Amino acid sequence: MPEAPALDPRLARALVEVVGADHLLTDPDVTAGAAVDWTGRFRGATPAVVRPGSAAEVAGVVQRCAAEGVALVPQGGNTGLVGGSVPLAGEVVLSSARLAGVGDVDPDGGRITAGAGTSIAAVQAAAAEAGWAYGVDWAARDTATVGGSVATDAGGLHVVAHGSTRAQLLGVEAVLGTGEVLDDLGRLEKDATGYDLSGLLCGSEGTLGVVTAARLRLVPALPDRALAALGFGSWADAVTAVGLLRRGLPGLEAAEAHGAAEAALVAGHLGASPALDPPPAVTLLVGCAGHGDQVDALAAAVDGLAGVTGAAVADDGARRAALWRHRESMTEAISTLGSPHKMDVSLPADALAGFAEEVPARIAAVAPEARTWLFGHLGDGNLHVNVTGVAPDDAAVDDAVLGLVLERRGSISAEHGVGTAKRRWAAEQRGPTAMAAMAAIKAALDPAGILNPAVLL
Template sequence: MRPLAPSAARALAAVVGPEHLLTDPAVTAGHAVDWTGRFRGATPAVVRPGSIGEVAAIVAVAREEGLALVPQGGNTGLVGGSVPLAGEVVVSTARLAGVTAVDPDAGLLTAGAGTTIAAVHAAARAAGWAYGVDWAARDSATVGGSIATNGGGLHVVRHGPTRAQVLGVQAVWGSGAPLDDLGRLEKDATGYDLSGLLCGSEGTLGLVTAARLRLVPHLPERALAALAFASMADAVVAVGALRRGLPGLEAAEAYRAAEADLVAGHLGVAPALAPPPPVTVLVEAAGHDDPVDELAAAVAGLDGVVDAVVATDGPRRAALWRHRESLTEAIATLGPHHKLDVSLPAPALAAFAEEVPARVAEVAPAARTWLFGHLGDGNLHVNVSGVDPDDHAVDDAVLALVLDRGGSISAEHGVGTAKRAWLARQRGSDAVAAMAAVKAALDPDGVMNPHVLL
């Protein structure tokens, strides 16, 4: 790692103040490793801007001093996209936090990039609305990070991913020029959607400082069912039927018996369904009126359900959700592991889930494969424990199978550095060349997260 030049240190300290330029390795170390512990780097400095003006000034210093920048929010990414693996300077969005405006009539909310998703939910609820994106890391994941990776989560089946919630973005391009789209209206046909361009860009084009987000109606009544299936194929067919016939469908989350046993042991509680069936699917319905009867009728019409538990009160729903939302935490207790977030077409989903453990075993016989995910939108999280963090054979085996089955190598966490070699194999050389041309135009000196995505 190249140390920060004295001239660069002086310039950055002049921009944000000495107290917001962190260079002590004991302090910066936490910014140089990802949540899984698999991706570890080092940084000469963490800089914490407090305004879009300070971000623009940081980019100017980076261009002048030849620094590479890695934007970092809650650092909950899983593909090495937000850690300084090549000795980059980390730009933390921690001070760019807070909900700054809520329009309760239009259903819009403006928040800084460092605002947690949980804080967005709270502000939306206070205004009589809800936010359509949610996942287990809501207390640490941030608005800026979710835009950078086009995060999805639990409710994509109803509301779509982050891209569908973003109306406008405030940011600084790698050129140092500002973008301020926070005043965009719902209907605006004036040229390119530059805010949309930043969704999924992984910090390679610019640094998001704030966003204007669409809200969705708050549906106070909820019902949750844990459904047991004999196979993933039966579960996929059932969820397809629910998507067609259950208007209030809010989530459809699946995991297998192995995951059920692991998380039950981790939590010290009984499984959601005992004994755990081959596949458990959590199905949640929401509405203005109690959706229990609607959910029960929809479940009664399904083929392949071998057992079911329905939760209508808040504590019981929370207990069932805890099994699903604690899976990543439970797998983490097994040590650093490979997390491969992928998506498959519905017709290929069940066969992939059956085949992928065998593919992993072929290249890593001692490894264990853990599968769970968002069955309603075809997004599975393939987790492999018992493999060295630097061993890419497992990744290659899984991602090759994904492409063979017509899927996507990244469903919601981005490409990062972990999957960079696979981008052209999925998108094609022409598409990657177009992306490179966009980056060259908006980040001419290549200072924005240069080792990620492309």
């Protein structure tokens, strides 16, 4: 890990005036965890982690760092996978840990306000207590935070039913790079008054402002669920099946897929049999929710599919949890093989199967020693390409995958963000006009260029 630069004593005193001595952390043994991402692939160094406890304190931190020309990296649960939330260039880390907590819950309107440091699991629990549900969910729910999910427009398991974080976002409170506080929490469900500044900050990866709180839309809580693991002989058959399920299964809330090697890896990691044994070429996990018994509706929809080679249905909580455990342990199992290259991409439906079949060969052509692991959210066209057996700084594999994505009219970043890992490819995808517009917005909202300067642009 690189050596951390020293924090200027004058800036240290100024930050202590804002947050208090207990919340400016400079001991390298304490700050080390904030300088490496979840995969271990991206490692940096930081002179300090500062933990403001309010929007006013965040503003004070930003103002003082801007005055000294010191860059900041906002960080929530540090579950990012593209080097977007770690101080790769020696920045100060601005932690949202003290910005946690659920505030106002509107049980009639189905809205909730939560601090940026609040975990997704805490939002889900508060929504459930109010008789609602939160439409965003993924395996890192216990550590991933509201601020991070807004910063990356996180998606997860239920995008096919509810959309990504952007679809849940009504408003934010944020501190811009100027040090000014933007209070946009009062926006209503229907509000066409000027620019959607909250929407602008969603997906900006902390480059325009530091999100301190968010107002989130809730969805109806559906009490009855069914889940099936379906086997297919090819990715093409699985993609066709998902298209039919989207049209014919009204309660569809998840359509997750992975290959046979991935199923075997996770089963070995968990010490359990795979959902379908032996694992088929592609396993599709289909979940639906509604009021009343969902098994019959799911069975009827599955009966109308072609190419199903096997099925396992779960209608009770324990069996559903066992099936979901295989899917949600995928990233953990892959990481036991070393620091993976993780590429989060999306493709048009008509390009998904071809991409899934071709990408292992593209990777093997540049890295014969590599192993490719493929899984993702087939319901919304989002695949996670994981590659093990290559050095963390070997960009050839990334270039091969992302080049194929653009050839197939896809996106290089579906839900993890661009971070530092994909900056060059962002320009390739979006083009000079869009990148110039983004740079102009960055200059307007962060004129000193101190917010996550190594990310996205």
